[in-house]
Amino acid sequence: MADKKTPSEALGESAVRSATDRATDPLFVPHPDSLPERLSGAEALGGDTYSELLESICGTTDDSQPVEQYNGALGVTTAFVGAHQAHACQVQWNANLASIYTNPGTVNGVRWGSGTMIADDILLTCGHLFDQTGGGWERPRVNGTTNIISPQDIARNMHLNFNFQVDPAGNPRAEQSFPILELLEYRLGGLDMAICRIGGNPGAIFGRALVSTTDAASPDMICVIGHPAGQRKRIEAGPTTAIDGNLIRYNDIDTLGGNSGSGIWRASDGRIVGVHTNGGCNAASPAGGGSNFGQRIAAVIAVSPTLQRITRPIVKLKVLDDPIATLKVRDDLKLKVVDDPISTLKFRDDGIPKRKVLDDVKQPGLDKIPGGENKSAGFDDPGRFDPGRVVINPAVLNRALPEGAQARPFILSTPHHSEAWNGTASATPTGQDEAAQVEAALGQLAEHIAAAEAELQQLDNQYRQLLAHYQALVGQGG
DSSP states (O other): OOOOOOHHHHHHHHHHHHHHHHHHSSSSSOOOSSSSSOOGGGGGGGSSSSGOOTTTTTTOOOOOEGGGGGGGSSSSSSHHHHGGGGEEEEEEOOOOOGGHHHHHTTTTTOEEEEEEEEEETEEEEEEGGGOOOOOTOOOOTTTTOOOOHHHHHHHEEEEEESSSBOOOTOOEEEEEEEEEHHHHHHHHOOOOEEEEETTTHHHHHHHHOOOOOOOOOOOOOEEEOOOGGOOOOOOEEEOOEETTTTTEEEEEEOTTTTTOOOOOTTTTTEEEEEEEEEEEEOOTTTTTSSEEEEHHHHHHHHHOOOHHHHHSSSOOOOOOOOSSSSSSOOOOOOOHHHHHOTTOOOOOSSSSSOOOOOOSSSSSSHSSOTTTTTTTTOOOGGOBBBBTTTTTHHHHHHTTSSSSSSOOOGSSSSSTOOOSSTTTTOOSSOHHHHHHHHHHHHHHHHHHEEEEEHHHHHHHHHHHHHHHHHHHHHHHOO
């Protein structure tokens, strides 16, 4: 009886394809067996003739250009490409596989895919770069077995190349390489995505891309920056064709195997709106007859704890009340409202020991003590005043009220603060009343936070556009 094959062995056998099959696989760099005869051999992957490999070229010609020789003709500006191309990099297999594995496969030193730095040590790319099969390439086998090494080990046997590109004169730049230390996330939620931790913090050297929290929409102008067919870095651009399920599609952006993992950038704000994964165009089909596509960013964020952490806003919000006794409410998404045993809300002042009339210009009559003088409510008792801690004491407020009337804490004294405090409330609220008061205060602060986030986003976009324009001017002047 034949030995039963392990799942890895079965997958390995199923991955052995004919040269014809390999030539039509747009996921990986071309296997040498799939190249035209005059381009055969691994050295052809480093030449300048890759445009003859038209697996995912949209239309009959390849429009992509080297990033530093880009002429601005594809729909995004030269300043845009100059401001973002350094964050993009190449993923390559290490060249020492034979010294580690008795069966190193056929991938030793192969220039494999693309990716984008989104933090000093975090790379965003696609998942299939770390698959155990695909493209007709043989991955290393675990020593002493026929099992293919795991996706995690595949990642650790790779590195990133930065500056694998030509300068404006067409001369190759010196590459800088950094190791992949860990595969943090891989094909989460069934999406073709991956996130890796990188040694040496290349993002601190070459910059980090900002990740959008919203998808592109048709016909937003987008661009792909990466390494088609394992070549030196190139840029292609065109409009978004459609958002289709978890995919972002584009039928006028040429890509090849090796572009896999490239960031998809939105021209309007310079943020990543997807990860390129697949070729679907064909040289025989005009634009519109097929489309290349990737994973849309909102779908990736939804399954990625790392991206959720990176894209979560950190807000330090200050609400300024008046120039005399400035009230500061500080929030970093961990809001604390402190109570004391007599259920009085405390607000820390800014250290200026000045009394303040707790009035509200929208509803002034509700905050003043009926029949009393317009004093600093609650502060006319010297024993209650503390310059470092302003306390609103219902007992003090109530003593000037008509018999049977109850005062409301200032923050809840008018309808625009809260409806939770009603006429039946007592000077010592129940736990349920307190919860309602705090809930109302939280709601009000949440509105301030949302408004501040929107303003910060707008300012950030304006800053980046102005910076890109400045860099273009400096470059032209030099």
